[in-house]
Amino acid sequence: MGILYFIVQQTMFFAIPLLIVALGGMFSERSGVVNIALEGIMVMGGFFGIGFMHIFEGKMSGQPLLLLALVISGVSGAIFSLLHAFASINLKADQTISGTALNMFAPAFVVFVARMVQGVQQIQFKDTFHINKVPVLGSIPVIGPLLFQNCYITTYVGLGIAILSGIVISKTRFGLRLRACGEHPQAADSVGINVYKIRYAGVMISGALAGIGGLVFIVPTSTNFNATVAGYGFLALAVLIFGQWRTNKIIAAAFFFGIMKTFASAYSVVPVLRDLPISNEIYKMIPYIATLIILAFSSKHSQAPKAEGIPYDKGSR
């Protein structure tokens, strides 16, 4: 039982940032804009969030600080993503261009600023956010240790974002319009929906979520931020595709990947796995191979948004 709790708790640390960022990607792509800049936006979000913590940790601490930092990350991610939105929506450029540019720009910019301001590239933060046990909820049998012990508030933020995303996409006016813009922008335009505005909104939501995801990635993983999110932005992109651009499948994909990654690093807690004659390095490959195999059997019908990647031109027919 203890092992199970541990596996679930650890899985959260992998799955939640992937989930948040992939959901961000979903908003952008379902509005019709491919966003390969997730990695770069995560770096930016992480930078501003951690930077904020670094500056204010003397004045405040605990969950309020973390929540405020999340807001800062989200806002900075959204602002940074405007560059992508402008190039892909207004300039109608190939959407890999600005995506690639942002991915390259973010870490360079972060290193540059960090060094200029504090001389050191790493930005230190003090972790006052870890929750050993959520009061009351943490004591519930089974559920308590599964979900409410050894965790960060970011887990609930992530789950909340997932639920909210599902609702926004399928139950709200905005969601309906967003989907229309990603599938058939001319149709949306013909009923008076401003495709550009909706796409801006989609990209900015993806920026905000990727920014938040950047911070959520770093907090449980390290004690400082070193201008990188270790390729998790690209993995989130993979989770998005794996999840067929649909909220519930993205949740499943993120947790699948999270569990696989947890086993790959923490297989030694499971006696059976530890005794298998399989090396560390092979365990590390397993999540990727497993994903590949599942994809090979499950991708016959792609549900990619039809107008994804195609700039919308009001005049074109």
Add this chain to the structure above:
Amino acid sequence: ACGSKNNNSGNNGNSTTGNATDTATPTATAEASGSDQYEVALITDIGTIDDKSFNQGAWEGVEAYAKENSKTYKYYKPTEKSDEAYITSIELAIKGGAKIVVCPGYMFEVPVHTEQAKYPDVKFVILDGVPHEDGGTADVAANSYSIFYAEQEAGFLAGYAIVKEGYTKLGFMGGIAVPAVIRYGYGFAQGAEYAAKELGLADGSVDLKYTYVGNFDATPDNQAKAASWYNEGTEVIFACGGAVGNSVMKAAEAAGKKVIGVDVDQSSESDTVITSSMKNLKKSVYDALAAFYGNTFPGGKSVTLDATSEGVELPMDTSKFTKFTKDDYTAIYNKIVSKEITILNDTTAVDKDGKAVADASGLPLQFVKVEMIK
């Protein structure tokens, strides 16, 4: 051609002194001599200067000496990890006025060998390595000085202290199996063994989980691995791999367990750092620079700094031991200095297939049970 036309308008009055015009002349762009000169240079290996570990330790030495003695100093970052890139960086440093170049890491062995011959007037300090030709044997020129550290002794101190402190469930998480890391691990296991023996513990009563994670980074994977060890009962992990430590500390914070830092004093990184297994990078670099400016540069030599020369230590002032006292520390330290204890450090041992052993499972241990996580 660029700066020449509008160099006056380019200086928008922010510069503090009159020498602004000096640097903005066209010749300044053409010749490096126009830029400031830096006498003391350090080339980073592929990590950064602030890696809280190896590069940083060396850099702190450079900084400390240069500041105290008002020398100009600077570090350079190579474009990539290759001999030629290191050579390019060294030459850039020399172009920038370097008289002495500090090169942290065995990666510099071949580049320094090339450059010591090419620039006999420049001095080279190489840490953790000795200049040699590609595939050849050690060849330390008169303008080079090579420093090794007895990491096994630092590891020994940490292993000894931690078992004395009362911990018996230990972990060793190395970054990559490079010699220095291996030596730390060997020493750690032997230190634990020695303490267990002193304490009269039963055979195999100290558990030691042992692995190399494959990188020097803070990643969720490393955090998860450390967390899984703590979850299985491990009480202390010796995090021996640069930023890997940051992930281990994170896991320790969550689990309420302890971490042993490496290379430099990492106590400020996290409250979970009980002590750090240090090699005295800072001091050794400082001393080398002092010798250079005191005209006693120990060129042509390769030394191994160990306990006898205070090359290794535990920072007892910042350590958070409750039982293990300063006196205990002094006692064991002296035993090492007096060679009363022999610490094996054979990192080149090979098994029957000719593969490097590179872990502690081959050591003759009685009280410590090593569990290799492959």
Add this chain to the structure above:
Amino acid sequence: MEYVIEMNHITKEFGNFKALDDVTLCVKKGEVHALLGENGAGKSTLMSVLFGLYQAEKGEIKINGKAVKINNPNDANNLNIGMVHQHFKLVHNFTVLESIVLGRETVKGGFLKMDEARKKVVELSEHYKLKIDPDSYISDITVGMQQRVEILKMLYCDNEILIFDEPTAVLTPQEIDELMKIMKNLVDEGKSIIFISHKLNEIKAVANRCTVLRKGKYIGTIDVESATRETMSEMMVGRKVNFNLDKAEEKLGDVTLKVENLSVASANSHKKVVNDVSFEVRRGEIVCIAGIDGNGQSELVYGISGLMPVQSGKVSINGKDITKDSIRRRYLAGMAHIPEDRHKHGLVLDYTLQQNAVLQTYFEPRFQRNGFIRFDAIREYAKKLIGQYDIRSSQEENSVTRGMSGGNQQKVIIARELDRDPDIVLAVQPTRGLDVGATEYIHKQLIKQRDNGKAVLLVSLELDEVMEVSDRILVMYEGEIVADLDPKAVTVQELGLYMSGSKRNIAQ
């Protein structure tokens, strides 16, 4: 005189090209006003200006006598103007209900309130007899139903002025009749309708007045009742049009295409959309597959051409079994294919005209040597086709086909397919969306093919075309061939009965 719509002196330019040049359109309240013109005359553009999709450079619009500015479809909507677009604007993975409410959602705090919407949609659909299933996905419903969805979209927001841009191009005769009735109902309720069509008999049937455009210029407005088909077409084209094709007696030869017990499964499910179909096409005849859209005609052709795998059965050309052959081998066996969707299949839109001219022949020795393209040969070949088939484009053989007009794009395909001297031509709706002149030209080409002793399999939804061009009609209904008819011995009405499944002359 009281007009609901007055569009005065409208000029609209695309770059240097004047799509509309001083055009005037006045629509009375409660009338069906037809808008007639060749392809590219500017009909859709004029309507887009009215609907706020484009802004005119010059001119003014008055609605109910008041000058207005229509900057986007929202403005049009607020003026109670609705439009059914020539190319449907429906999202394939939306439900019918979602499609109808898109843009006019009822919400509470941002959340959709679909129940209210559903009630209103069901009421409307019952009132106007527009049968729909609100929960079906757009991709699953027939074109006819999609059109009903488009109409409901307009009615859903209580529009008074309704624009129908070529609504009949994709409908069956029965559906067209139904649509005419609906339009009359709407007009009776006091709504005003602008109706765009190339088909003069439809205009005769339903419209009160008719405005004719030619090449972006206003030609005139006439009373439909007093005008003849001939005068209208003359106004439209600027010359007399010959409505009767001269066709020689057919001289039947050997069997070229033989289809035996062919079954094809749908792309998404295992349902048979072509069910055990057998027929032959001989040299010297044009066989036409008639039927309501969505009865398996497309899949039948895809099965023959190899674009879809067949489930069972056999296809042979000139006696050679090609069922398992690759698409390329089928071409080499003597097949040509004028595809239904010229943008998706017929052309690589970003290739130039000359590159498209050799789409199936680039590997032949005349166009390549050792894998290297013989550019000169291809250029010469393209020039020959341009001359022979009168293909018009701005940069001749170097024009990128995406920028070419629909009619000329179709000509490129026809030239390429027919010039390969095929034994059997599969032509699927080769004149869809084309004007009288272009249609006439293509029909002549197909007949020429037949007269030269080749076989033609024509798939068409347009009954006029079916009746005029074919030598034999096969009617397809729900995946089966239900009738084999002689066009000279059958009336349009009868044909309609076969197509709707109420009659068959081939046993099950």
Add this chain to the structure above:
Amino acid sequence: MKKRKFELSKGGKDFAASIVAIAAGLLFGLIILLFSNAHQALPAFGMILKGGFTDGLSGLAQVFYLATPIILTGLSVGFAFKTGLFNIGSSGQFTSGAFAAVYIGVKWTFLPGGVHWIVALLGAFIAGAIWGMVPGILKAVANVNEVITSIMMNYIGMYLVNILIVKYVYDPIKSQSVPVAKTALIPKAGLDKLFHSNNINISIFIAIVAVIIVYIVLNKTTFGYELKACGLSPEASRYAGINSKRNIILSMTIAGALSGLGGGLLYLAGSGKYLQVLDVLAPQGFNGISVALLGMSNPIGILFAGLFIGHITVGGNNIQLFNFVPEIVDIIISTIIYFGAFALLIKHLFDRFRRKSSESGAAKEAK
């Protein structure tokens, strides 16, 4: 009446747009420099511009050395782009190629001198091809999005190569691959003497040959005609009887082979570079995306883009003399790529300018 007028060709317009983008990127870099240290900004900026020309021929050698692998990964990405595929897996292909080259370089010492390096490069070519082929096959057969499979293959390649290095070519003292045999190094053909540098060898010429071959394949052959048709319109190519599945597989395979070759060229360059056992994806693969975009997926453009990035990377390294971090070069390059997004706009401006002038010309004629 027809009259030939001066008109920028499509390539010409692309080129002009690139120049504008480069100028904008450099300007932005200059602003950053001025902002961080106005005092030394101009000389440092001059040094960036001077790039590979700073240290005479040895600086140029450095440029070629840095450019060679990214020209090949750029070609790889650009080639796939042309055929409608996004090869984000160049990194893994590069790594597997590098390993194959090193393995053959270390182990197959029975090969004679003139042949050894060629076989090693061939090995790199084939290993990269295999790594590219997997996403190709999965896309063609199972319709799996190549972006996700390529990302997965990157990681699988990295971990697998780590395992293989340790198993076969490991130097345990340094935790990296052992040096390859001298015969496996790419010949320097006297260039090292000429350029006073150890970095240089004939690999830049190999890269140029690859550029030319890719150019010819894409533009002059029926195979290129097919590939581009598949990229531009998969459905129309299917209709045309082109075997698009085969072409997807071939395209990814060739793309992979090019990346693999890039890996081989870098690790056999004799620059003292060794395969590290490290959980980090090879950056050359991602730089390839930048190079391809900068070169507008045109092989010739990619050649110049690669050289340009090499050039200012050298400059960026040198500005450390002025106390600037070399990351500024990344900022400049990313800005240039970003301004590449303005290409459409710039081309429109050119068109409008041309139209204006031709209109006024026509007006004059009319008078």
